[in-house]
Amino acid sequence: MGWFFTKTGRYTVKSGYAIAQQALEANSPNFFGPDTQRLQAQVWKVQYTQKLQHFIWQALTGCIAVGDRLRSRGMQIDPQCMWCGMATETVNHTLFEFPPARQVWALSPIPTAPT
Known part of the structure; x- marks a missing residue:
């Protein structure tokens, strides 16, 4: 078993957070602003x-x-x-x-x- 979102294959909070943010951004409407x-x-x-x-x-x-x-x-x-x-x-x-x-x-x- 491995975590496919890091080079080492180990889960990190940082990589988990990045995946969660990407999922949120994919489901949220476009934001126009700075x-x-x-x-x-x-x-x-x-x-x-x-x-x-x-x-x-x-x-x-x-x-x-x-x-x-x-x-x-x-x-x-x-x-x-x-x-x-x-x-x-x-x-x-x-x-x-x-x-x-x-x-x-x-x-x-x-x-x-x-x-």
Whole structure:
């Protein structure tokens, strides 16, 4: 007996996850939007702490526990941002649109668009 999805023939969690993702992608409708797969691959090459690398990877893959994500997993919660109430709490809102996050970005040395 062997696992045909690796060169060694041994099962790994990584190979099992890859097969599960391929099956999901084959059954899901096409997604039109920014492709983050190349960014996800580059995360592990960034010279920062592993904690920061992991956080960036979670943000890119949508694994951060925000209202919109929790609701999509069946939790009965209000997806609105509980702090500002201005928008649905998504990863994008939490990291870039939320007023305190915008202040942090404005004070950081990373260039941002004026709008």
